[in-house]
Amino acid sequence: MLTFLVMTIFVVMSPGLDTALITKRTISNGARDGFQMALGFTAGSLIHTIAVTIGLSALLMQSALAFGIIKWVGAVYLIYLGVKALLAKKAIPTVATTTAPTKKQHSAFLEAFLSNVLNPKVIVFFLTFLPQFITDDRHATRDFLLMGSTYAVCTVIWFSIYVICLYYIREWLLSPTVQLWMERATGVVLIGFGLKILFTKSEAV
Helix, strand or coil: CHHHHHHHHHHHHCCCHHHHHHHHHHHHHCHHHHHHHHHHHHHHHHHHHHHHHHHHHHHHHHCHHHHHHHHHHHHHHHHHHHHHHHCCCCCCCCCCCCCCCCCCCCCHHHHHHHHHHCCHHHHHHHHHHHHHHCCCHHHHHHHHHHHHHHHHHHHHHHHHHHHHHHHHCHHHHCCHHHHHHHHHHHHHHHHHHHHHHHCCCHHHC
16 A cells, blocks of 8 residues: 555655646636636546546456457556656646736536546556556455555645645746656656566566
């Protein structure tokens, strides 16, 4: 569980589409919209958790071999994400910090929720990330729900802190150097964990 928690923190903090969206909305509309988006991303994560729990738990009951294949594919995918992060030459593009009036926008919560639920990369990530931490088939459903809930909690905590920081250390937090450092650190963690899975005996995975 400790390994999962550390991995989750790095993944949640890594800059991506969700970071870009919440940055744009917070700067243009204020902290209230930023907090609503944080809740939207969290709700989306819970939906993915339920979907993965139902689907993978059923698969585990049907075929341990198929579940094992998913774990190996997931390990390779994590390494891919890690390498991609390490090779990144620049941080995620940030949005302009203009304070000019903007057109009426849809609900911040709904925008974040839909962007999370409908993002295929997030779906693939949940399908490959959570299975890596299942050690006892008998408690797979419970563990999936626990890990997904933990991921959701980390998400809302991090983005709430992020929204607050936008007002106090915005220039530092959004600097290309800081975001690139976060990408590289996440890359190292993902590659390390992926390699651990690949070189672990199948009986222990």
